[in-house]
Amino acid sequence: MAKKILAILSNYGYWGVELTGPMVKLEQAGYELTFATPRGMRPVALPPSYDTSYMDPPLGKCVTTPFDAEQVKSIKDSPKLDNPKNLSAWVPERPYYSTENFLRKLEAYYSELKKLEAELSEYAGILLVGGSGPLIDMVNNQRVHDLILAFRKMDKPIAAICYGVACLVFARDFNERKPIIEGKHVTGHCIEYDYHDGTGFVGTDLNIGPPPYVLEYMLRDAVGSGGGYHGNFGKETSVIVDYPFITARSLQCSHEFGEQLVNMLDKGLKRYGW
Known part of the structure; x- marks a missing residue:
């Protein structure tokens, strides 16, 4: 029976190697990825992520290697990404306080979450793929948050790269409301x-300029005085394991991120990079 990983991707654009980097390592280790998107639409790779001439403004260099571009092209149109799970249909929505029969509907929501948690037990971990798209439909998505909380409850690896990491700031128990990455x-x-300009998305001509928030500041606040944010500015990669979380800074970290995620899953790695 195949070992399974649940991979969440945006419907507004994922960065290619942030999927293929960990995906290749996981598949080589015998894992099968199940894909899910917020609305069930097929995920689309951001065009710069397979363009070997694209210059990353903050880094001042081309960031997509020919090797990575070919891997991204080989998967971006693959049948593997057809028919992803639809989170809006699969994961229950928490009701508004103002809704009629709120208490009964809240009870039903928690009952559905229990059923979902039982279904998730077949997965060994969850992967949150980055890119600009997550800013729109993953970071502040209650359904994504509930999946993260379920894997934390099961004490299974929670892997996030680039703006997928931002989901961890907002994934909080609805009653406790404390950051799960505190400490x-x-x-x-x-x-x-961070970009000064050019933050764009698949399916729209919108350019919001810089990202809508500074992820570093949010992470520093969320981990609190007992934890630590490690940007590793100037170092080519930054991958941190503090079980059950593995986080990666950006696309340059994708292969190392995948390798250490496999080490978490198969070798019991609990700490890395700090």
Whole structure:
């Protein structure tokens, strides 16, 4: 029986190697990826992520290697990405307080979550793929949050890269409302690597300029005084394991991220990079 990983991708654009990097390592280790998107539409790779001439503004260099571009092209149109799970149909929605029969509907919501948690037991871990798209439909998505919380409850690896890491800031128990990464060590986009302009999305001509928030500041606040944010500015990669979380700063970390995720799953790795 195949070992399974649940991979969440945006419907507004994922960065190619942030999927293929960990995906190749996981498949080589015998894992099968099940894909899911917020609305069930097929995920689309951001065009710059398979363009070997694209210059990353903060880094001032081309960031997509010919090897990575070919891997991204080989998967972006693959049948593997056809018919992903639809989170809006699969994961229950928490009701508004103002809804009629709120208490009964809230009870039903928690009952459905229990059923979902039982279904998720077949997965060994969850992967949150980055890119600009997650800013729109993953980061503040209650259904994505509930999946993360379920894997934390099961004490299984929670892997996030680039703006997928931002989901961990907002994934909080609805009653406790405390950051689940409080006291943990994480990495993510440091401010030096944030765009000044050009943050765009698949399916729209919208350019919001810089990202709508500074991920480094949010992560520093969320981990609190007992944890640590590690941007590792100037170092080519930044991958941090503080079980059950593994976080990676950006696309350059994708292969190392995949390798250490496999080490978490198969070799019991609990700490790495700090």
